[in-house]
Amino acid sequence: METAIRKNTGWRLFIQTILGRAYPRVVGMAREKSWLFFEIFLPMLSVSAYVFVYRAIGAPKEYIGFVVMGGAMTAFWMNILWSMSSQLYWEKETGNLALYIMAPTQLMAILLGMALGGLVATAQRALAIILLGSLAFKVEYALGSFWQLLLVFFLAMAALYGMGMMTSSLFLLLSREAWHLANLAQEPIYLASGFYFPIKSFNFWVAAAASIIPLTLGLDAMRQLVFPSGALLGFLSVKVEIAILFGLMVVFISSARLLLGKMERLAIREGRLTESRR
């Protein structure tokens, strides 16, 4: 006697796909313990080096906290670059991309699952970096509004992962250059987004242009909310930054949806889904 298999359709299938794709990100990544270690240990090395640079030049104490928080946020940017934007390129290299396209579900749900899983797994690493960095360098916090902090974090993450989903559709068309372009987007973004210093240090228009990366305003607002002198070194007021982050979230997620369909059709037409140009 055959067992009847209940097949989900519609929004149930959409949710099932999201959870299915998020699973390996959360559970799978935790299985390889050495990855967990290195993903916390490596950013801690950079954080420590920058903390000692600030100490060498006699920076005020809160700058140490800025570095620790910026260092933790690098985990999210690395996740966006290597596990969101360029993920479809990796999937193409390993032969999974064609399976995703063939599967009776939506690519958008697969990307959302990647984003959700990546966010949860990376948040654990970022939290570990903040805890270790704060303990090692005795960072002092003065929390302003917890709810605003939570809101800023979630808006920044939604906008950031929306941006990752959008760029992943562009990477769908790339081949070998994907690796290099992702590699190129590390230090310049650390610089432009003020990962290790207040973004206010830049000229207004440079800081405004850098704000297209959601982590720029997210990091600035979070620093304003958790450090005693954060507001003095903030770029815009927290409320304005929350409003801009909300706008970025809407723009990036809708663009991701539009671009994904367009790029998928283009990639199919040009035969890019199964190519492997090593």
Place this chain on the structure above:
Amino acid sequence: MNLRSFRTAAWLGWKIESNWTDPFLFAVYSIVKPLSGAAILVVMYSVITNGNFTDPLFPYIYLGNAFYMYVGAVMTGVSWAIIDDREHYRTLKYMYVAPIRIPLYLIGRAVARFLTGSFSVFITIVFGVLFLHVPINLAEVNWLLFIISLLMGVVLLALMGLTLAGVTLLLARHGDYLGDAVAGGLYLFSGAVFPLDVLPAWLRPLGYAMPITYWLELLRRSLVGSVAQAFPSLSAMSNGQLLAILAGMIVLAAVIAVITFRWCDYQARERGYIDRTTNY
């Protein structure tokens, strides 16, 4: 045959590094990345000191960071060739059956990264001299010391890379983290971007045990002599003493590289790791 293997490996490495795009984008890629890394430190320094670039600490940080690019380029370049060939191109087994010496082939593969790294170092230093008042006066540079130190450093980094390449042969999935971890550790403990006396006292011995510390000090001294006197960590040592320490450490690195690579290579063949792919 050895020279031919090395030359061909260098040419192959150059093609892999550069032919993924057109020369213009490649040049932009080679300039933007290192300059951004340097600019992070420049902004950090500038914010705190209100742009006081005349303090000896600034050239110390700037030059240390610039020359540190060689560590990523050469050391990680040698070990990365294992991952690249075994996992990505899946050609390592063909290299092993070809009549070449694998260590020479691996070092040859890093030559391209050495060249692009040299370009980045040059651009970074020129930018610093032109726009940030890094006090390098070409007439006062100790060129002999500079060239000898630079060459010794490149040899040292290649040997360290060979040691890492050997260990990478035995690793799966986290082989690429190894190079980053070693490079990150050296960046932190070798006083590349801050004087060693800023480190907590219990960590300083680690800095003194690292050859990169002496190498960077020699390069700084050869370009800007006054920087050496400004910081107490190594100021008591003469250039000759620093060179002797560095030479001794290179000999030690060579012994470690030969022993480690031979042992790891033997183990990798025994366990069938030469053609293993792990879908990193």
